[in-house]
Amino acid sequence: MSVLGRVASLIREAYAAACSQPVASLLTVVMVAGMCAGALLTTGRTVAAEQAALSRIDAAGTRSVVVRADPDAGLTVALLDRLFAVDAIEAVAGFGPIVDARNAAVPGAPKVATRRAYGTIGDRAMVALPSIGGTTVEDRAFASSRALVALGLHDNTGDLVTDDGRGLVVVGELAVPAHLAFLEPLVVVPSSTVEALAGANPDDPLVVLVVLADTPQQVAVVEEIVRGLLTPTDPTKVSIETSAELAAIRAAVSGELGSYGRSLVLAILAGAAVLVAVNNLTLVTLRRKDFGRRRALGATQSLIIALLLSQVALLAVLGAAVGVVTALVGLAGARQPIPDVSFTAAVAIAAILTATLAALLPAVIASRRDPLHELRVP
Amino acid sequence: MSLLATELLSFGYQNGEMVVRDLSVEFPSGSVTALTGPSGCGKSTLLYLLGLMVRPVGGAVLLDGTPVHALPDRERARLRAHHFGFVFQDAALDPTRTVLDNVVETALYRGQPRRDAISAAHRLMERFGVQLRATHKPGQISGGQAQRIALCRALLTNPRVVLADEPTGNLDPATSAIVVEALREHADGGAAVVIATHDPALAAACDQHIALDAR
Numbered sequence: 001m002s003v004l005g006r007v008a009s010l011i012r013e014a015y016a017a018a019c020s021q022p023v024a025s026l027l028t029v030v031m032v033a034g035m036c037a038g039a040l041l042t043t044g045r046t047v048a049a050e051q052a053a054l055s056r057i058d059a060a061g062t063r064s065v066v067v068r069a070d071p072d073a074g075l076t077v078a079l080l081d082r083l084f085a086v087d088a089i090e091a092v093a094g095f096g097p098i099v100d101a102r103n104a105a106v107p108g109a110p111k112v113a114t115r116r117a118y119g120t121i122g123d124r125a126m127v128a129l130p131s132i133g134g135t136t137v138e139d140r141a142f143a144s145s146r147a148l149v150a151l152g153l154h155d156n157t158g159d160l161v162t163d164d165g166r167g168l169v170v171v172g173e174l175a176v177p178a179h180l181a182f183l184e185p186l187v188v189v190p191s192s193t194v195e196a197l198a199g200a201n202p203d204d205p206l207v208v209l210v211v212l213a214d215t216p217q218q219v220a221v222v223e224e225i226v227r228g229l230l231t232p233t234d235p236t237k238v239s240i241e242t243s244a245e246l247a248a249i250r251a252a253v254s255g256e257l258g259s260y261g262r263s264l265v266l267a268i269l270a271g272a273a274v275l276v277a278v279n280n281l282t283l284v285t286l287r288r289k290d291f292g293r294r295r296a297l298g299a300t301q302s303l304i305i306a307l308l309l310s311q312v313a314l315l316a317v318l319g320a321a322v323g324v325v326t327a328l329v330g331l332a333g334a335r336q337p338i339p340d341v342s343f344t345a346a347v348a349i350a351a352i353l354t355a356t357l358a359a360l361l362p363a364v365i366a367s368r369r370d371p372l373h374e375l376r377v378p
Numbered sequence: 379m380s381l382l383a384t385e386l387l388s389f390g391y392q393n394g395e396m397v398v399r400d401l402s403v404e405f406p407s408g409s410v411t412a413l414t415g416p417s418g419c420g421k422s423t424l425l426y427l428l429g430l431m432v433r434p435v436g437g438a439v440l441l442d443g444t445p446v447h448a449l450p451d452r453e454r455a456r457l458r459a460h461h462f463g464f465v466f467q468d469a470a471l472d473p474t475r476t477v478l479d480n481v482v483e484t485a486l487y488r489g490q491p492r493r494d495a496i497s498a499a500h501r502l503m504e505r506f507g508v509q510l511r512a513t514h515k516p517g518q519i520s521g522g523q524a525q526r527i528a529l530c531r532a533l534l535t536n537p538r539v540v541l542a543d544e545p546t547g548n549l550d551p552a553t554s555a556i557v558v559e560a561l562r563e564h565a566d567g568g569a570a571v572v573i574a575t576h577d578p579a580l581a582a583a584c585d586q587h588i589a590l591d592a593r
Contacts, residue, residue: 009485012492013486020472020475293466294483295455296426296431296464297464298456298457298487299486300456300487301452302452370432371426371432372423372431
């Protein structure tokens with residue numbers, strides 16, 4: 001028989017054995033369900049609250065460093081490529097001086113600030129679009145939804161005219177991430193190239209530079225790096241804002257709740273593991289003749305161990321499913337925060353592994369049953 | 379060369395009590411051997427020794443002339459699953475499983491597809507008149523039926539050696555005759571059958587008779 005066939009036979013036998021011992025099986029299911037539900041109703045709720053708090057903090061731009069400069073401060077787009085090469089930096093976005101523009105088709109329409117943009121905004125690289133028809137690379141722009149409304153461009157496209165008399169063509173909508181919301185309403189002319197974030201003119205001035213660190217914890221380091229790379233002609237014309245304080249609060253929230261949650265989950269898992277082990281020890285003791293018979297009829301020790309572990313694993317999967325559903329329904333019913341999928345899955349997997357591992361000692365004991373001792377009739 | 383044999387086989391418990399001492403005996407292919415003797419003389423222990431369930435303290439168990447008593451546990455289990463059939467004193471059925479499950483239990487240990495084992499099981503159960511009990515639990519059948527089911531389990535793999543511990547001990551004469559006839563037929567097919575029994579008539583009907591002394 002193939003290995004797959006043997007595994008299928010083993011699982012089938014484990015399932016049949018579990019069904020033939022309803023009381024012990026039910027106890028295992030209840031214990032694992034309790035393990036999962038206990039972890040999710042206590043730590044899970046805490047983690048969900050933590051995730052919600054962190055999400056709110058992150059939305060405020062926990063990872064960003066914002067540099068503002070006057071156009072004549074000496075800050076140029078050449079800096080972008082040097083910053084992007086730093087490991088701790090996830091993304092950079094640079095913006096040139098503002099030029100106001102309005103809808104070319106609506107005389108007297110409200111004006112919106114337009115900027116040259118370099119680097120990355122959200123998922124979109126600010127690479128200059130190739131020339132099409134009569135427009136040039138510098139003519140094409142993207143506008144945020146707020147800008148589109150302000151400009152009256154209901155189809156997300158349209159012509160603009162700038163204060164200096166230049167024409168722009170809005171070719172699509174731009175999703176603005178939370179950490180760049182302070183630039184709204186935003187119209188950008190992508191100006192990087194595939195080869196360089198700085199584009200074709202590395203001496204072009206930057207007035208806003210937004211650097212996104214990989215993690216909140218790296219914001220302070222990134223700030224130092226940015227300061228080190230800035231070489232303004234007049235330092236008084238440059239200012240740096242960071243989210244270091246938010247990052248510190250984030251770290252504190254994450255650390256405090258994380259430590260408490262880990263301890264509680266470990267305690268719940270350990271307690272349930274002891275109960276599962278005792279339950280299976282009792283089962284093995286009560287059914288010692290069963291295991292002695294199996295050994296006599298040709299079951300190897302490893303097969304008996306695999307059989308018992310499979311049996312407990314199957315029950316643990318059922319228990320984990322029951323526990324997770326019960327806990328999530330309970331949390332939803334009580335309008336409590338619900339932990340995310342990854343935490344819930346981690347708890348379920350930990351519960352299944354813990355229960356299975358807890359059955360190892362009873363399984364080893366079962367595998368060593370002596371047929372001579374167990375099967376002899378006085 | 380005998381199918382199964384012992385050479386100066388000895389076994390004792392941890393308290394030093396010797397149950398089997400320097401026993402050399404052969405169990406040829408096609409033979410039925412009776413082990414007799416008073417209770418506690420070591421009949422069952424000798425069956426467990428022959429069945430490689432325990433290791434002797436001295437001597438050897440030979441299968442096809444090859445010593446097999448000292449093989450690793452995994453190898454001895456494999457031999458039991460593939461070459462031995464056992465009928466225990468009280469049938470030793472799993473009370474929580476159906477009769478059919480009990481009969482095909484050893485398929486798992488041999489790696490035999492369950493479907494094949496079930497077909498063979500139905501044929502054997504029909505032969506021994508217990509086919510209508512296939513879905514019953516052992517608690518729902520009589521002692522005689524349980525012993526016939528244990529016999530089905532033992533013969534399912536057409537084993538080369540059958541070790542039966544008082545297989546007719548709790549049976550009525552008619553059922554005893556069915557069991558003995560089945561074992562005899564199996565031996566006629568080339569197997570070695572060893573029966574521990576208190577029944578003088580059964581012992582007399584066997585090809586070979588080994589009387590163990592009281593300790």
